[in-house]
């Protein structure tokens with residue numbers, strides 16, 4: 357009902373703000389849009405579920421996420437894919453893995469510090485009720 361829509365509207369505002377703050381962080385530029393298959397031709401042979409920050413924003417606007425955990429399932433793909441596709445010891449792989457780890461930690465610290473636990477629980481109750 358209306359109160360539930362108010363809660364989900366507030367969740368979308370929080371998730372948009374989080375995602376936009378990650379998009380403007382220079383460390384995360386490579387994660388702002390889909391990996392370019394022209395630049396990285398074998399990418400889809402290695403990575404089954406590509407994800408990037410612009411796709412997260414699109415999904416938020418499409419009301420795909422009812423809980424923070426559903427958002428994190430997609431958001432975690434960004435850094436998990438980067439670790440999987442760039443596993444080698446060479447400096448280029450190490451550099452993108454370092455940024456992937458920073459993305460993972462930054463996301464979780466913002467959520468822990470800024471998302472009310474009771475609010476998260478209300479979102480989960482809405483998900484369970486549907």
Ligand SMILES: Cc1noc(C)c1-c1cc(NS(=O)(=O)c2ccccc2)cc(C(=O)O)c1
Pocket residue numbers: 385386387388389390391392393395396437438441442452
């Ligand atoms: C992400 C990712 N996962 O595997 C790899 C490899 C990358 C990745 C891909 C690219 N080139 S790209 O054309 O696909 C692109 C440029 C700008 C924003 C988003 C993608 C650049 C870099 C980089 O470190 O600059 C990294």
